[in-house]
Structures are given as structure tokens and as C-alpha cells.
Amino acid sequence: MIPENQKVILLIDDDLTVRKLLTFHLQKKEYKVLEAVNADEGYKHLKSAHVDLVLCDVSMEGMDGFSFCKMVRQDENYRVLPFIFVTAKSSLEDKQEALDVGGDDIVTKPFDVLELMMKIQALIRRADIYKAYTVKKSLEQSTSPEAARILLIDDDNSLARLFQYNLTKAGFECKTANSASDGFTLAKSYLPDIIISDIMMPQIDGFQFRKMVMEDPDLKNIPFIFLTSKGGEDDILEGYDLGVADYVLKTAGPRVVVAKVSAIIKSLGKERQKVVSELHRAADTLRVKVVPESFPSFEHYSIKHWHMPYKGVPGGDFIDYFNLGKDSLAIILGDVMGKKWGAWYFAIAYAGYVRSAIRLVLENSANYSPHEILDKVNRSVYQDAKISEVFATLSIIIINNKTNVLQYSGAGDLPLIYKNISTGETKLLTSKGMLLGFTAEGFFEDLTVQMNPGDIIALFSDGIIESRNPQGVALGTDSLAKLVDSIPRYIDPHEFLKIKLTEFTANKFEDDISLITIKANG
Known part of the structure; x- marks a missing residue:
């Protein structure tokens, strides 16, 4: 059995020499390979x-590495599993494809072993962030008001269906299995909130099944209830020795089982709410704001933002404004790739880098542009081992209210939406810059827009376009662009979009959301 704290690396490569070399160095670092x-x-x-991390070649017989990664990411259990490509491919197109299919990094052969070990350590540390405050789920899941999921294992199919009926009637989602082996397989994919198991079962009994669950890192912390006709003192004590949450006799009836499950779910809810409260206390203690409390005052322009964290939990979006002399204003929208509280901590770091980079640009040049600022930020992030493996998107706009020239550059960000009031045209402005920290050179470029009275620019995070209506249909970029296009000339675009988006989602958003609107007055 693998020691509890030992990390496991899955190494996939058809080259025996590469496998043996990597295995040797990984084992020296005390990884299980x-x-x-x-x-x-x-x-x-x-x-x-x-598995804690995957190292995968790209060019292999059969399924290639990119296709394998894409398949793995389709399973919700592996959405945040760190995944590194080790390959001879080195073009920017290959690196972009590695990101597109869900990879976290790409290392080119021949590789520096020390560099690879640092990347592995950083990615595993990042993955641990998501697990630190919950036993098996992200904070989004653990604070969700959706029905708790119950897995019930009993070889008596009639009895299992009876308990399933009563649990479902009480508002729980319940799945059943008729053997321990089937139950274990289902538990791995279903990841229930509570497991209820009979003791007396053929082949693998409940006690053995409980030990299997305890040895699995993904399942061991799930509350476990024994449901059985065995009521002897020794049996009960053996169950509690295995760390079960409760012990219910079948003769007690379905209502008792429902009551026990409800009590455990209520207790879990209190613990999870405590986590959220601790996050807010941490935010207050650090006294760091990643979203301004007020809108900027900038002559001839109305600039407003709307930010709403998911269920009140700090997320990875950050917004900032900087006065660049008396005539220019910089507008920043960033989104750390990683959700909920872990992303929030990194958002603080990125916001700090942006502020430092702008100061450096101002100190060393009388002229400044968005791509210069992005280049400074990118180099700082790329060279910092603490956050270089946590990628972020960033949009930077600089407006001059004398010339009414708007400059824009982006790093892996979503397009801006620009409505030209004179022509009536609404279009997307797309940057070509790489994600921050992905390469030393980000290939950032500036786009320029001549703003006229009534023109509108909208910046937004992915939480906006990924929001869904009650029928489950995502908004998408095109629909958001149509909303911007429909804004009447003398209506505040900020309030208009806020109302329309709230109506579209019935005020139920699935992620933290950020929106910035810029309107040239006149």
C-alpha cells in the first residue's frame, strides 16, 4: 500500500530510456511512479x-498524448489533475494545443531534470490547494444547496429500493449497488456525500468494504453508515473501530435512516459554512481588495464595473484602475485559472505584479502602452517559481481623454466587445497574446480604437458568458455581443447589461462574474 503522504506520478511514454530516466529521478524525490x-x-x-500527476508523451502509437489528455479531462474526477506533456514538439502551436486540450504545462525534450522536478512540485502543490479546505470536493460543490448524494449498498435489492424510495422522497439523490465491488466502482465515479452499506454481503462483506473505502484517498473522508440486521455489541464496536459515522439496524425502518442521514448532512453543512466564514475573515485580515469598491472618475467617460463572487466566496477575478498622469487611465481585468479560494490567493499575487509593472513602466518611460505593461508582468510571473505554474488571463486598456484614443492588449483573454455608435457596428476585438507565465515571450500587441461620443467597450470574465438560463443554455460571446449591440444610446450600459444578465440567469450564476463597461460621454 502506498504511504498516505507519498505522491503518485503516472508516467506514459513509449520510449523505455525516457521512462527509466524519469522514474529514477522521480523515485529519488520519493514519488511513487x-x-x-x-x-x-x-x-x-x-x-x-x-494518481497525483500525469507525465505524458505526445507522439505515441495508438492514441496520442493530446487526445488522451482531452479524454481524461472529460471525466469530472480528473478535471484538476495536474497534466504535463513531455515531448520533442516545441512550436508555439504545440504549446497552445497542449493548453487547449487541458494540459497544465509542456516540457520539451531534451529536458532539464531539475526544471521538470520543480514544475512537478509546483503543480502538485497547486492541486493540493483545491483540496485543503474540503475532504473531496471543490468549495463550489461543498457550499452547493443541491440535493445531497447518497450511495446505498445492499445485496437485498428489494430492501435497497425501499430505502432508496424513502431517501429520494426526503429530498436526497440516491444511487444503489448490490455488491461491495459494484459499490466501490460507483463510489469512485459518483463521489457521494454519504455511503450507507450493509454488513452481511457475499464475497466482500461490509467491514472489508469499509477498509477498501478507507484506503482510497478520494473516498476515505466520506461519512459512512452501516445498515445491518447485526445488532451485537462486538459488531457495533467493530464498526466504530473502522471510523463509521453511525450504525443503523434494518429493523429500525427507513424513517430512522433518513433522520440519521439528515443529521449528518446538516453537520457537514455547518462545517462547510465555517470554511466560507474563515475565507472572509482571511480577506478582512489581509486587507487586500482585488476589486475596487468605487468606480473611477475620468473626464468625458463613464467607466463602471460589476463584480459578484460565486455564493459570496472569493474567486480568481481581479479589477483595477490606475491614473497615468492627468489625461490617461489604465483599466485592468484579470482572471486566474483556478477556481474559488485558491484562485483568490493567486489573484492577490497577480494584482500586485500588475501594480509593480505599471510603476516600473512609468519610472522608465514617458510613453507607455498596454503591451509594455503586459510584457513586464509576464516576465515577473515567468521568473517567479511560486506562481509561474498558475496561469492567468489579463486585459489592459489605456484611454487618453484628450485624444480619445483607446489602446488595448491582452494575454490569453476573452475578446472585448466594441460598439461604434456612428456606424452602428458592434464587433469583437481579439488579442493574440499568450497566457501570462506560459512563455518568457508573450507576443503581446496593441490594438487601437478611436473613441467617439456614445461608443461603448465591454470587458468580461468567463463567468459571464458561461452563465446559463433556467433551461441550461449558456449565454456565449455572440449573445453577449448582441446585448451590447441592443443598448440604447442614452441608457447606461452598465445598468442595462446588469439587468439583462440577471434576467437571463434568473439571478443564478455558476461562477464569479466580472464586467467592465466604458462609455464615451457626449
Whole structure:
């Protein structure tokens, strides 16, 4: 059995020499290594063992590494599993594809072993961030008001269906399995909030099943209830020795089971709410704001923002404004790739880099542009081992209210929406810059817009376009552009979009959201 604190690396490469070299260095760092020669073998390891990080070649027989990563990311259990490509491919197109399919990094052969080990350590540390305050789910799931999920295992199908009916009637989501082996497989994919298991079952009994669950890192902290006809003192004590949350006799009836489950769910809810409260206290203690409390005052322009964290939990979006002399204003929108409280801590770091970079640009040049600021930020992030593996998107706009020239540059960001009141045209302005920290050179460029009275610019985070209506249809960039296009000339675009988006989602957003509107007055 793998020690609890030992991290497991899945290494997939059809080159035996590369596998042996990497395995040697990984084992020196006390990692447990699972080797595979192709994607099929790698996937079997992934499904049968707990894996903390994947190292994968790109060019392999059968399924290539990019296709394998894309397949892995489709499973919700592996959405945040760190994934590094180790390959001879080195073009920017390959690196962009690595990101597009869900990879976290790409290392080019021949590689520097020390650099690779640092990347592995940083990515595993980043993944641990998401697990630190919850036993198995992200903070989004753990504060969700959705029905709690129950897994019930009993070889008596009639009894299992009876308890399932009563649990469902009480408002829980319940799935059943008729054996311990089937129950274990279902638990791995379903990740329930509570497991209820019979003791007397053929082949693998409830006690053995409980031990299997305790040895699995993804399942061991899930509250576990024994449901059984065995009521002897020794049986009950053995159950509690295995760390079960409760013990219910079948003869007590479904209502008792429902009451026990409800009590445990209520207790979990209190603990999870405590986590959220601790996050808010941390924010207050640090006295750091990643979103301004007020709108900037800038002559001839109305600039407003709307930011709403998901369920009140700090997220990865950050907004800032900087006066660049008396005639220019810089507008910043960033989004750290990583959700909820972990992203919020990194958002503070990125916001700090942006402020430092702007100061450096102002100190060393009388002329400043968005791409210069982005280049400074990118180099700082790329050279900082603490956050270089946590990527972020960034949009920077600089407006001059004398010339009415708007300059824009972006790093892996979403397009801006620009409405030209004179022509009636609404279009997307797209940057070509790389994600911050992905490469030393970000290839940032400036786009220029001559603003006229009535023109509107909208910046937005992915939480806006990924928001859904009650029918489950996502808004999308095109629909948002149509909303901007429909803004009447003398209506405040900030209030108009806020109302329309709230109506579209029925005021239920699935992520933290940020929107900045810029309107040239006149």
C-alpha cells in the first residue's frame, strides 16, 4: 500500500530510456511512479489507482498524448489533475494545443531534470490547494444547496429500493449497488456525500468494504453508515473501530435512516459554512481588495464595473484602475485559472505584479502602452517559481481623454466587445497574446480604437458568458455581443447589461462574474 503522504506520478511514454530516466529521478524525490507504454495502459492505471500527476508523451502509437489528455479531462474526477506533456514538439502551436486540450504545462525534450522536478512540485502543490479546505470536493460543490448524494449498498435489492424510495422522497439523490465491488466502482465515479452499506454481503462483506473505502484517498473522508440486521455489541464496536459515522439496524425502518442521514448532512453543512466564514475573515485580515469598491472618475467617460463572487466566496477575478498622469487611465481585468479560494490567493499575487509593472513602466518611460505593461508582468510571473505554474488571463486598456484614443492588449483573454455608435457596428476585438507565465515571450500587441461620443467597450470574465438560463443554455460571446449591440444610446450600459444578465440567469450564476463597461460621454 502506498504511504498516505507519498505522491503518485503516472508516467506514459513509449520510449523505455525516457521512462527509466524519469522514474529514477522521480523515485529519488520519493514519488511513487506508475509506468505505461501507451494511452490505454495509462488509462487503466488512472482508473485503478489514485494518481497525483500525469507525465505524458505526445507522439505515441495508438492514441496520442493530446487526445488522451482531452479524454481524461472529460471525466469530472480528473478535471484538476495536474497534466504535463513531455515531448520533442516545441512550436508555439504545440504549446497552445497542449493548453487547449487541458494540459497544465509542456516540457520539451531534451529536458532539464531539475526544471521538470520543480514544475512537478509546483503543480502538485497547486492541486493540493483545491483540496485543503474540503475532504473531496471543490468549495463550489461543498457550499452547493443541491440535493445531497447518497450511495446505498445492499445485496437485498428489494430492501435497497425501499430505502432508496424513502431517501429520494426526503429530498436526497440516491444511487444503489448490490455488491461491495459494484459499490466501490460507483463510489469512485459518483463521489457521494454519504455511503450507507450493509454488513452481511457475499464475497466482500461490509467491514472489508469499509477498509477498501478507507484506503482510497478520494473516498476515505466520506461519512459512512452501516445498515445491518447485526445488532451485537462486538459488531457495533467493530464498526466504530473502522471510523463509521453511525450504525443503523434494518429493523429500525427507513424513517430512522433518513433522520440519521439528515443529521449528518446538516453537520457537514455547518462545517462547510465555517470554511466560507474563515475565507472572509482571511480577506478582512489581509486587507487586500482585488476589486475596487468605487468606480473611477475620468473626464468625458463613464467607466463602471460589476463584480459578484460565486455564493459570496472569493474567486480568481481581479479589477483595477490606475491614473497615468492627468489625461490617461489604465483599466485592468484579470482572471486566474483556478477556481474559488485558491484562485483568490493567486489573484492577490497577480494584482500586485500588475501594480509593480505599471510603476516600473512609468519610472522608465514617458510613453507607455498596454503591451509594455503586459510584457513586464509576464516576465515577473515567468521568473517567479511560486506562481509561474498558475496561469492567468489579463486585459489592459489605456484611454487618453484628450485624444480619445483607446489602446488595448491582452494575454490569453476573452475578446472585448466594441460598439461604434456612428456606424452602428458592434464587433469583437481579439488579442493574440499568450497566457501570462506560459512563455518568457508573450507576443503581446496593441490594438487601437478611436473613441467617439456614445461608443461603448465591454470587458468580461468567463463567468459571464458561461452563465446559463433556467433551461441550461449558456449565454456565449455572440449573445453577449448582441446585448451590447441592443443598448440604447442614452441608457447606461452598465445598468442595462446588469439587468439583462440577471434576467437571463434568473439571478443564478455558476461562477464569479466580472464586467467592465466604458462609455464615451457626449
